[in-house]
Amino acid sequence: MSGESATHEPILGLGTDEVDPELVALPAPPRRERTLTVGLLLVTAVLSAGMVVGLRRDAVYAFSRPAITDLGDLSVAPPAAFVENSHIEGRGLVGAAGAIRYERPFASETFRAFPVLHPSGQPNVWVEVRLPAGAEGERYVPPSSFTGRLVRFDDVGPRHRGLKSAIESRGQRVPAGAWLLVNGEAPGDARWAVLLTALFACFAAWNLYAVARLLRRVR
Numbered sequence: 001m002s003g004e005s006a007t008h009e010p011i012l013g014l015g016t017d018e019v020d021p022e023l024v025a026l027p028a029p030p031r032r033e034r035t036l037t038v039g040l041l042l043v044t045a046v047l048s049a050g051m052v053v054g055l056r057r058d059a060v061y062a063f064s065r066p067a068i069t070d071l072g073d074l075s076v077a078p079p080a081a082f083v084e085n086s087h088i089e090g091r092g093l094v095g096a097a098g099a100i101r102y103e104r105p106f107a108s109e110t111f112r113a114f115p116v117l118h119p120s121g122q123p124n125v126w127v128e129v130r131l132p133a134g135a136e137g138e139r140y141v142p143p144s145s146f147t148g149r150l151v152r153f154d155d156v157g158p159r160h161r162g163l164k165s166a167i168e169s170r171g172q173r174v175p176a177g178a179w180l181l182v183n184g185e186a187p188g189d190a191r192w193a194v195l196l197t198a199l200f201a202c203f204a205a206w207n208l209y210a211v212a213r214l215l216r217r218v219r
Contacts, residue, residue: 038211045207051158051200058157058193061085061149066187068147074116074125074181082150082179087187089147092116094127096142098172104159108133113163113180114142115172122173126153127181128160149185153178157193 064087071077074092094114101112110131115123127146151157153164153174160182164174 034214038214041207041211041214045204045211048200048204048207052197052204054158055193055197055200057085057151057155058159058190059197061087062187062190062194064187074127074146075118075123084150084152084155086150087148088150088181089145090181091145092125092127093144094142095123098123098170099142100163100167100170100172102163102166112142113167122175124175124177125179125181126167126174127183129183143183146181146183148181148183149187149190150179150181153180156180 064085066087069081069083069086069088071081071088071090074090077090093116095117096114098115099112101110103110110133112129112131114127114129116125116127118124128148129142129146131140151160154177156163160180163180164178167174
């Protein structure tokens with residue numbers, strides 16, 4: 001009985017040094033398609049990470065304290081009073097001649113960036129004012145009191161990217177370290193940036209995880 005059962009016992013596997021001919025006959029994996037997929041995932045991960053970096057200041061501003069710091073006259077306020085990414089209030093006369101008008105996609109309002117007139121003649125603070133549709137006209141008078149978010153031109157987010165170069169293209173020089181006051185923007189208005197930052201962070205993490213899965217050796 002023992003000899004007969006041993007004769008009819010099926011072979012469950014091959015030796016460690018033997019090669020399965022069925023595995024050898026399988027077609028090679030699509031290396032080109034996998035390379036393209038990995039490249040696309042890496043590009044998407046890098047772009048998503050770049051958006052996280054670009055939106056980080058907007059997201060941080062959403063968690064700022066709602067208290068408003070009064071800077072008084074913006075044209076003569078001491079440099080130490082200006083704090084990056086803070087919610088401030090200030091006053092000052094703006095130069096309509098040096099203003100620049102622009103629009104944004106999916107926004108019915110128009111926007112203007114005014115330089116705050118400075119005693120030296122060289123402004124270092126600009127104010128962005130949002131104008132409702134139909135508010136612009138020949139009799140429009142810009143405000144002289146502002147409340148909103150204070151940021152440096154060199155550290156503006158994606159919404160104001162290119163504004164500095166647009167101002168300078170009109171003959172206005174924006175000095176290094178100049179400030180932009182986004183009038184009417186409170187910390188609660190920046191919650192959209194928190195959601196977008198989290199979304200892009202998830203995109204970047206998921207794409208890197210997918211790349212790791214594709215490049216992982218199968219044992």
